[in-house]
Amino acid sequence: MEARMTVHHQQGTRHFVCTAGEPVAPLLRDAGLLPLPCGLGKCGKCLIYADTAPTDEERSLLGERRLAAGLRLACHTRARDGLEITVPHAGALKVLTQYADMDYVREPLVRRVPLAVGEATLEDQRSDVQRLLTAAQAGGHELTLEELTALPAQLRSGEALAALLHGEKLLGLRPQGTSHALIVDIGTTTVAALLADLDGQRIVAALGERNAQSPYGADVISRIHREMEWEKAGRQGSNPLQAAICRQIDDMLQRLLAESGIQDVDMLSLTGNTTMLHLLCGLPGEHISKAPFIPVTLEPMCLPAQRLGIRSAGRCFLMPGISSYIGADIVASLLAADAHHPQEPFLLVDLGTNAETVLYADGKLLACSAAAGPCFEGATLSCGMAGQDGAIDAVEADAAQGLRFSTIGGAPAQGICGSGVLDALALLLDAGCVDETGRLEAGDSPLGRRIRDDALLLTETVRFTQRDIREVQLAKAAVRAGMEILLQEAGLRHEDVRRLYLAGGFGSAMRPRSAARIGLIPAGLEQRVHVLGNAASFGALRYVSEKGAQAAAAELIRQTRYIELSAHGGFSESYVEQMIFPAA
C-alpha cells in the first residue's frame, strides 16, 4: 500500500511517497536529512519527532521523558500514510561554532561548585544553612522556604551535591555535574534558543522558530494593541501574548533538553527588544507604543523560571535595555561586538521593522531607532516575502537577460526577500533604469526591456514595482538619516567609522555593495562591514558566561545617549536629503 509521508526539517518540508511499513531511516539518510550513527537501531542517536507507538527498544533507549516529548528513533520508525516526521535542528544556528573559539574571559554568572558539608556534632552545632554556606564559601543564600524545608534531608542523604552559586549568593543545591544554560533571543518575528554547556564551553543544541505571538500581529505595535484590548476587556484569563511566548520558550527548552538528554538548565539568559521583554513579563506596553514612549522598566531582572511558567529550576536573567526602541537585544549585540572593550569607532545596525543604530566612539555611545517599516522583511512589497524557500535572495546583472537571480533552497521563485530587493534596486540604479529621484523607466537595454507596466519583471509573476521602490526609498531614507544624525552629534565623518557591524538576519543576508549602492549605508563603509549574524543570542550568551559582563552591560547603558529622532531638530531635513539615491 502506498504511504504519503511529510518530513519537516530545518530548510523546509519534504514529501515522500513510499510503501507502508517501509523503514523510514534509509529514506531520511538518502535524502540527506538525517545521519544514522549506527544504522542498526542500537545507538539511540537517530532522533526524530513522530507520532508513533514506541517500540520496546525505543522505550529503553530513550526513556519516558523523551518519549513524552514526542521523540522517536528513525531506525525504529516505519512509514504509514499521513505520518509526519520532524527532524530536530541539531546544531543549526550560525553562532554554534563560535562559542568555544571566541576570545573572552569565562566566568559563568551561575556555577555549580561541588560541596563537602561537614557533619554536625555537639562541638559544631552550626545550623544546616550555616554549614552549607561555609562549605560553599557563599556569603548568603536565596533558598525558598520549600528549599529550606528539603535541606536537612538532602544534607544527610549522602548524595554528591553541588552548590549553585550566583556570585557570592547560594541559589540552591543540585547534583554534581555540568552546568547548562538556555540562551533565548526573543525577536518580534523569530525566537532563537541555544542550549549551552557552560563547563565544556560548547553549544549543545539550538532551535529557531517563528514567534508564537505572530498570530497577534506582525510588529510590536500591533502586539501591544492586542495586549491592551485584553486589558480593556477586563483581563479575562491569562494574558494571551505572555502565555504564547512563555509556553513557546518552555516548549523549546523541553525539546532541547530531551534531545540532548540533559536534565535541566541552571539559568536562562533572555534578551529581546523592549516590547518583547515586556510581553514576556506581562508588563503593559501601552506607553511604549505612544509618545513619549515610556517603558515600565529597562532594568535587568532575575526571576525563577517557574514564575514565567517555564518548567525549570533555573533562574531567568533578563537583560537590561536602553530605551523603548533600543532594547536588550541591542545591548546583547553590543556585547557581541565587543563594545565593552576599547576599540576604534564603529556603527552597529540591526535592520528590521525598526533600524536600531548605535555609534560607538571612545567608550561613549549614541543610539537611535528609525522606523524602517516592514519592507526589508518583504511584508509591504507587492511580491515581497520572508527569507524562506522560494524567495529570490540575490539578483545580479546578466548581459543577455538583463538579470539573473538565485532563490533560497533552489526552489521555484515565489517572491523576493530583503537582500534580493536591495540587489534588484542596485541593479536598476547601475543600469540607469531608476534615476536618483527613484523614478523607474523602461529602456532598450536587456534590463530595460524587463520593465513593463511600472514594474521590473523578475519572472512572469514576481514583480518589483514603482510603488515598491518608493517603499524602499522611504525606509532607506529613515535608516540613513538616523545614522547621519548620530554621526553629526558625535562630530564624526563617514571615514572615521572603522567598522560597520550588521546584526540580525537581514544584516547577515544582504550584500553590502548593494546596500551602499542604494545609499542604505554610507559609500565606503561596505568595505568595513562585519556581519555579526545572530548577535543578540551570542551577546546573551556572553552576558551570562563572560567575566564581568553584567557590569559591562550596565556601564554600556550608562554611557549611551539615546536620541529620540521624532524630537530631534535635524531629523526631518536629513530624512528628506536621504530620500535621493546616490549618483552612479
Added chain:
Amino acid sequence: MEARMTVHHQQGTRHFVCTAGEPVAPLLRDAGLLPLPCGLGKCGKCLIYADTAPTDEERSLLGERRLAAGLRLACHTRARDGLEITVPHAGALKVLTQYADMDYVREPLVRRVPLAVGEATLEDQRSDVQRLLTAAQAGGHELTLEELTALPAQLRSGEALAALLHGEKLLGLRPQGTSHALIVDIGTTTVAALLADLDGQRIVAALGERNAQSPYGADVISRIHREMEWEKAGRQGSNPLQAAICRQIDDMLQRLLAESGIQDVDMLSLTGNTTMLHLLCGLPGEHISKAPFIPVTLEPMCLPAQRLGIRSAGRCFLMPGISSYIGADIVASLLAADAHHPQEPFLLVDLGTNAETVLYADGKLLACSAAAGPCFEGATLSCGMAGQDGAIDAVEADAAQGLRFSTIGGAPAQGICGSGVLDALALLLDAGCVDETGRLEAGDSPLGRRIRDDALLLTETVRFTQRDIREVQLAKAAVRAGMEILLQEAGLRHEDVRRLYLAGGFGSAMRPRSAARIGLIPAGLEQRVHVLGNAASFGALRYVSEKGAQAAAAELIRQTRYIELSAHGGFSESYVEQMIFPAA
C-alpha cells in the same frame, strides 16, 4: 424577660443577668470594663465584639471591614439571652507605655517616603521604574511582576503616593500616610502581638493569646514530634502546626487593624524561640529535637507576609537566633536589655520550660539553655497551674496561720503558679520545714502543722508536696548550674554581675528574694534584678525601629559563644552541687 450575658475581657470572663433589650453600654461601663467616650452612640469608639445584627448607624460608623470582623458598638448593642460580648484588649501589655519613652535612636527598617514622580516627556524618556527610583532616592527595587504591571497606571493616576523603602531598596508603593508595624513574639505558650505606629512612636493596640498550637503539645519537643508525624504520614494537606500559627497571627493582625481602623501594616517583626520560628516557616524541627540539636537556619529572613498566609502587603522580618535553644526571642531580649550598647557585666535569664541564660561581659556573650522542665509553669506539680485567675501567686509568712496567700484576680484558690511555688518553698526553708537536702518535715510551728501526708496544705485542696519540692529542686539545680558554668567560663564571680535581667512572664512575676532563697539565683543578685517584662516583643520592636539594630543583632550573635551544657565537662558536677538548697 431575663437575659444572661457573658462578657470576655482581658482579666477573664464575667456573667451578667439583666433584662432582654436593655442597653449593654452602661452595664459594661459601670463594671469598669469599657470606657464610653461619648455615651451617645455617635463617636464610634466603644468597640466590642458581638454577634448581633448591626444597626444602620453601626454600619456607617464602622464600615464593612470592621463589621465583617465582628466588631460592634456597645452603645448600639442590646442585651439578649445567651449574648457573648468580647471587649477588645486595647493597650494591654506592659510594653505599651515604654515605646515612646525609651531612649534609642529611631530609624524604622521600612519607611514611607512621600513621592513626587516627574512626568515623562520626549526629553525625559526614562522608564517608569527609573523615574520612580530617582524620585524615591532608591538604589534598586524588589517590585514583583504584579506590582510592575500595576505601576504605569499608578504613576499616572494623580494619587498622592509614598515609596515604601527598606534602606536603599524600594519595596513598593503605598498611599501617603503613617507607617505601622505588627510586632509578634511567638512563645511556646502565648503569642503576643503589638500594633505600633512607627511615625507617632506609640503602640496603638495589643493582643495576647494562648498559642494556637497548644493542642498539639505543651512544649517544643512534643510540637516537633507532632510535626514529624505529619511528615511521616506523607505530608497530607497543609502542615497543621504551621497552619495554626500562621492563621493565628493573621487573625490577630486583622483584629488589631479592624479595632484601630488602620488599613495595613508595612512590616511585621517576628520573633520566638528557634522551634517556633521553624514551625512558623514549615521548616522541619526534627534535628532540633535530638542530639546534636541542629536547626535548619538561624539567619534573619525577609518574606512577603502573604507567603505565610497572612493577609497583608507588608514584609515579615524574622529575627535571627543563636542556636536551637537560644532563639531569636533571646536575641530580642538582649536588644531590650541594651546589650548592643556597652555596659557593665550582666546576666539575662528567660525562665520557662528551658531557662535560656546569657552572660554579658565586655561586649562578649556566653549563652546556655538549661532544661528546667515545666514545673515553673505549674504543669508537673500536683496542684500546679498557669498564672490565671484563681492561681496562688504569692505566699507569705503569717505568725498565726503559718502562711497567707493571694490569688490572681482575687478568685478562690484553685492551684498554685510559679511565683507562688517559689514563695512557698522559700517560706518552708526559712521556717526549717524543708532542710538543705529538700526533705519536707512537719513540726510544731503554725507552718509545720500545715504539713500533713508529705505535703504543705495551702488550702484543703491546694497542696505542695514532697514530690513537688523534688521537681523544683531538679529544675533550680539545672538553671543555676547553667549560670555557674557561664560564670566559670568567663572567669567572673557572682559579685561581678551588676545586673540580673529577667525576661518573660515568670521572671516578671516571681519575687527575687524567694528566687535567691531557694538558690534559683545567686545570693546577692536579688538586689540587682531588672524586670524586662515582655522583653522579646520590645526587642522585636527595637529590631525594626532602632537605627542599626539589625546589624547590632548580627554582631551580638557573632559575639555569642553558645555552650551546649550536655557536652560540657563541668555540668554534671555543678548540677549535683546546685541540688542542695542554701542554708538559712
